[in-house]
Amino acid sequence: MATDYVDAGQAVDNSSLSGIVGSAPPVTDGLTYERILNARSEPQNWLTYYGAYDGQRYSPLDQINKENIKQLTPAWAFQCGSVGLHSGKSTYSFEASPLVVDGIMYVSGWDGWVWALDARTGSMLWQYRTASAFDVSLCCGNVNRGVALAEGRVFVTTLASHIIALDAETGKKIWDTTYGDVRAGESGTMAPLIVKDMVIAGSSGGEFGNRGHLEAFNRETGERVWRTYMVPKPGEPGSETWPDDGEAWQRGGGNCWVTPTYDPELNLIYQGTGNPCPDFDGAVREGDNLHTDSGVAVDADTGEIKSHFQYTPHDVWDYDSTMEHILFDLDGQKLAAHFDKNGFLYILDRTTMDPVRVAPFVDRIDWGEVDEKGNVTPKVFPDKEGDPVHFWPGPAGAKEWTHACYSPQTELLYAPVQDVGATATRRRREFKESIPYWGAGVAVDLDDMAGSISAFDPRTGQERWRWSNDIPMCSSVLATGGGLVFAGEPTGEFNALDAESGDLLWQFQCGSGHHSSPCSFSIDGRQYIAAPTGWGAWTEGFLPGMLGAGQGSALFAFALPE
Amino acid sequence: MNDTAVEAGLDKQNGVTLGRILGRGTVGQAEEGSDGVMRATIRIPEDELVYEPGIVIMPHAGTLELTFVNDDKNTHCAVLPSNGDYKFIWLVNSSKGTATLDLDGPGYYWYGSRSGNDEGRGLTAAIVVGGDAPPEARIDRPPQPRP
Numbered sequence: 083m084a085t086d087y088v089d090a091g092q093a094v095d096n097s098s099l100s101g102i103v104g105s106a107p108p109v110t111d112g113l114t115y116e117r118i119l120n121a122r123s124e125p126q127n128w129l130t131y132y133g134a135y136d137g138q139r140y141s142p143l144d145q146i147n148k149e150n151i152k153q154l155t156p157a158w159a160f161q162c163g164s165v166g167l168h169s170g171k172s173t174y175s176f177e178a179s180p181l182v183v184d185g186i187m188y189v190s191g192w193d194g195w196v197w198a199l200d201a202r203t204g205s206m207l208w209q210y211r212t213a214s215a216f217d218v219s220l221c222c223g224n225v226n227r228g229v230a231l232a233e234g235r236v237f238v239t240t241l242a243s244h245i246i247a248l249d250a251e252t253g254k255k256i257w258d259t260t261y262g263d264v265r266a267g268e269s270g271t272m273a274p275l276i277v278k279d280m281v282i283a284g285s286s287g288g289e290f291g292n293r294g295h296l297e298a299f300n301r302e303t304g305e306r307v308w309r310t311y312m313v314p315k316p317g318e319p320g321s322e323t324w325p326d327d328g329e330a331w332q333r334g335g336g337n338c339w340v341t342p343t344y345d346p347e348l349n350l351i352y353q354g355t356g357n358p359c360p361d362f363d364g365a366v367r368e369g370d371n372l373h374t375d376s377g378v379a380v381d382a383d384t385g386e387i388k389s390h391f392q393y394t395p396h397d398v399w400d401y402d403s404t405m406e407h408i409l410f411d412l413d414g415q416k417l418a419a420h421f422d423k424n425g426f427l428y429i430l431d432r433t434t435m436d437p438v439r440v441a442p443f444v445d446r447i448d449w450g451e452v453d454e455k456g457n458v459t460p461k462v463f464p465d466k467e468g469d470p471v472h473f474w475p476g477p478a479g480a481k482e483w484t485h486a487c488y489s490p491q492t493e494l495l496y497a498p499v500q501d502v503g504a505t506a507t508r509r510r511r512e513f514k515e516s517i518p519y520w521g522a523g524v525a526v527d528l529d530d531m532a533g534s535i536s537a538f539d540p541r542t543g544q545e546r547w548r549w550s551n552d553i554p555m556c557s558s559v560l561a562t563g564g565g566l567v568f569a570g571e572p573t574g575e576f577n578a579l580d581a582e583s584g585d586l587l588w589q590f591q592c593g594s595g596h597h598s599s600p601c602s603f604s605i606d607g608r609q610y611i612a613a614p615t616g617w618g619a620w621t622e623g624f625l626p627g628m629l630g631a632g633q634g635s636a637l638f639a640f641a642l643p644e
Numbered sequence: 645m646n647d648t649a650v651e652a653g654l655d656k657q658n659g660v661t662l663g664r665i666l667g668r669g670t671v672g673q674a675e676e677g678s679d680g681v682m683r684a685t686i687r688i689p690e691d692e693l694v695y696e697p698g699i700v701i702m703p704h705a706g707t708l709e710l711t712f713v714n715d716d717k718n719t720h721c722a723v724l725p726s727n728g729d730y731k732f733i734w735l736v737n738s739s740k741g742t743a744t745l746d747l748d749g750p751g752y753y754w755y756g757s758r759s760g761n762d763e764g765r766g767l768t769a770a771i772v773v774g775g776d777a778p779p780e781a782r783i784d785r786p787p788q789p790r791p
Contacts, residue, residue: 090712090741093724093733165730166723167754167768213725215751215773242748243781255728263777264750266788293783311784332785515788 096165097209106198106207109184110250111234115278118232119346125563126604128182131228131273132485133601136409137343137352139487140561141602145609147564150642151578151588157610157641158204160197164635168193169216169241170224175618176635178228179273179558179599182612187603188250189614189637190226190238190273198236198253201612202605204639208253212240219267219516221289223619227341228273228599230281232301237281239270245283245299257304261285266292267516273341277351277382280307284338288356288402291519294337294374296353298385308385312336312355312373319387320372323395330367333513335359336374340404340483345416345432350388351380352407352418352432360513361400361477362464362506363521370395375403377420377428379435389435391456393422398463399449399506400477400524407432408488408495412540419540421486421497423479426452429540441543443536444480444501449473464508464522476504476526478624482556485599489561492581494546495538496567500554500624502531528627535559535569535579547584549577556624557596560611568611570596572628576613576638594634611640657693663765669698674708681744685711686769688720688735693762695722695769704775705749713740720757720767749773 113129121127121134125142132139146154164174174192181188187201194212199205214224218241230237235256236248243262248255261283262268267290275282280298288294297309313334314321324331337356344351358367358374375394378387394401401423408419409432418432425447429439437456450460462473478500486497504526513519533554537546557570566587567579572595578588595617602611616634653659655668674682684700693716702708714720714735724731726745733741735757747753750773757767776782 085715085738087713088736088739090714090733090735090739092741093722093731093743095728096723096730096732099732166756166758166763209729211727211729213727213745213747213753215749216754216770217751240748242751243777244748260778260781263782265776265790266783268783293785295783306780315784332788513789514791517791 102209103205103207105252106186106250108234108251109186110231113183113232115232115276118276127184128180128601128603129231130181131179131230131275131341132343132406135344135346137406138408138410139485139558140489142563143602143604143609144563145604146562146566146611146642148566148580148587151566153642154578154588154640155643157639160199160204160637162191162195162635164193167216168224169214169218170220173223173618173620175223175225175597175633176614176616176637177225177598177619178614180601180612180614180637181229181231182601182603183231185605187612188229188231188236190229191635192224192226194240196229196236196238196248196253201603201610210248210253210255212246214241218242218264219269219287219290221518221620222623225271225619227271230274230276232276235301237274239272239274239283241269243268243270243285245270245274245281247304259299259304261297262287265516266290268292272339275341275344277344282342282351284353286337286339288335288337288339289361289518289520290516291333291335291359291513293332294335294356296338296380296385310380310385310387312338312378314372323370323372325368333359333519334367334371334374338404340406343407343409344382345409348433349382351382352409353378353380354404354407354420356402356404357397357400360519360521362398362524363508363510364396364398371397375401377403377407377418377430377435391430391435391437393428394424395458399473401479405481405483406485408486410488412493417540419488419495421481423475423481424449425475425480427538427543428456429543439543443497443538444475444499446474446501446503464506467508467510470505470507472503472505474503475500476502477524478526482624484556484597485558487559487561489581491563491565495540496559496561497536497538498555498557498559498569499534499536500556501533502554502625503527526623526626531627535567535584537584549579549584549586553627554625558599560600560602562602568600570600570613570615572596572617572625572631574615590640592636592638594632594636595628608641608644613638657691657765664694666766666768669694669696671699671701672697674700674702676703681707681709683709685713687713688716690716693766695767699770699772701772701774702747702749705747705773708745708747708771710743710745711740712743714738720759720762722755723758724755725753747771747773749775
């Protein structure tokens with residue numbers, strides 16, 4: 083007997099079965115490059131990843147200040163959670179920095195999510211999700227660090243190494259460009275950066291032995307404008323720092339997985355580059371291995387590498403230098419500050435990338451010595467096959483990717499510090515495309531660790547004050563005009579410290595650890611501090627002592643009571 | 645064929661386990677039409693709590709149109725991956741419907757029924773997308789050894 087089937091119709095968008103509004107007002111239509119250049123002149127907004135191109139992560143807003151901080155309270159919370167089986171189910175986390183334009187927040191999450199929220203209420207206006215394959219190569223969690231905004235569009239990278247442009251009003255996709263090869267272990271996790279009529283993005287996948295690159299795309303069409311590899315081919319400048327016999331450069335690493343900063347006057351993009359590959363087996367790649375573990379100044383129009391400074395030549399500790407170069411002018415000098423994984427704070431002349439000052443910023447450093455000119459003398463490192471070697475800092479570094487900040491009010495730098503070591507045992511392995519290519523067995527210490535939020539004087543490199551924690555601090559720091567420094571803890575507390583003294587003035591338990599970048603904005607004169615929370619990502623690398631802590635996915639916005 | 649899971653009674657409902665171990669079942673190929681859309685039919689047979697075929701292979705990224713046929717005597721659904729948003733289709737007993745998906749590749753995706761614990765009992769299946777990254781996206785280096 084033939085079955086008389088009921089018509090189940092067509093599958094519908096999952097979000098049509100929710101309270102979603104479906105569109106946002108056109109607040110980004112007038113968001114030009116020129117406005118982003120002057121981002122700090124509109125402190126009510128957070129227009130770009132670091133708040134401004136200089137990477138300072140400083141908000142001039144001062145409605146929330148030392149006198150009233152104790153009244154700070156949650157204004158709203160946004161949550162998403164996870165659906166079904168997806169990649170990195172154990173390691174997804176909120177790593178983003180939200181952007182805000184005229185009361186509308188744009189933020190990305192794990193597993194391909196992008197949201198537009200009403201920043202006054204936290205209500206979802208629209209969402210877009212890139213379908214993300216279960217088997218995508220991830221070293222460090224199912225994460226995404228944020229979006230870029232310009233002239234009616236939202237730009238985001240995806241785990242499958244795409245960069246996409248969405249309509250900022252509807253969340254519908256406008257263009258989609260593949261910029262990496264998943265079969266090579268590449269992925270996309272960084273927040274892109276708007277520079278002129280281009281959007282800049284770099285490759286993730288530094289543990290898979292690929293060849294890291296930074297590139298620029300036309301904002302209108304998604305066509306590539308330039309691509310710059312950080313590891314040169316034979317015959318190119320820097321190739322003399324790789325073996326002549328020819329294979330090491332092909333898998334050399336140098337990935338660009340954190341958003342760069344940008345000096346429009348010098349027309350230079352300051353990109354930090356990742357570790358060489360294999361991370362811990364230096365014998366297969368003799369030489370300094372340029373331009374891995376470097377700060378690279380790149381011409382914004384052409385992608386040409388104009389100058390560089392290499393923080394850890396011939397790295398065998400996994401000391402990526404992808405982290406931010408904070409740009410600031412002091413005493414007539416154009417400077418860049420970089421807290422490196424290797425435990426040293428570098429103040430560079432950003433016109434030449436020459437070091438002005440080098441100083442340690444964490445208590446325990448035994449991998450090597452770095453003199454005041456940045457010259458490295460290695461001391462402790464994995465060398466003999468099968469021989470365990472313990473060193474400080476471990477491969478997550480004395481500071482992980484999460485960002486430091488600079489306050490022009492105090493003229494101090496503030497950094498989240500991790501004091502935790504690791505043991506690496508060299509285990510040479512054959513390279514196979516898409517298989518992790520470390521060359522060692524690595525275990526990060528489960529105990530005997532510490533952390534802090536520390537303030538440093540860039541004029542001297544000296545620590546001015548320290549707020550200490552029992553465990554490493556691994557969330558970005560935010561400084562505000564109210565004289566406050568905000569930072570979240572792995573155990574869920576969100577803290578406000580006195581920017582002058584480091585005293586803890588306020589704290590709120592968010593329910594899950596922080597591994598993201600808070601920001602500040604205001605709407606109709608009311609200042610908010612937004613903090614994405616949710617523990618996960620590469621916890622076994624930066625804080626395995628907290629590997630069992632609960633995951634979460636809540637974005638909190640705090641404000642003073644109305 | 646020597647199939648340890650089948651011999652161990654794991655390839656059925658309420659055998660050794662309560663539900664069928666995931667990853668079992670047949671593999672089907674989506675067929676590409678002249679319009680460039682790839683198509684396949686997925687059936688939920690009676691009392692097996694599975695989608696058949698359990699794995700559908702698309703030869704490359706693009707648009708996949710799945711026709712779902714629920715021949716079971718219970719209601720299920722499917723929550724499916726697609727660029728833009730998950731897709732949801734409700735499949736009451738003896739119903740038939742379609743889902744049009746946009747998927748990138750290469751890679752594979754899981755989808756499942758969120759009714760009860762259908763996902764855990766066996767109603768979880770995979771869509772495989774073959775192919776490669778476009779040449780202009782690939783790394784400028786010689787071909788590399790693979791596993």
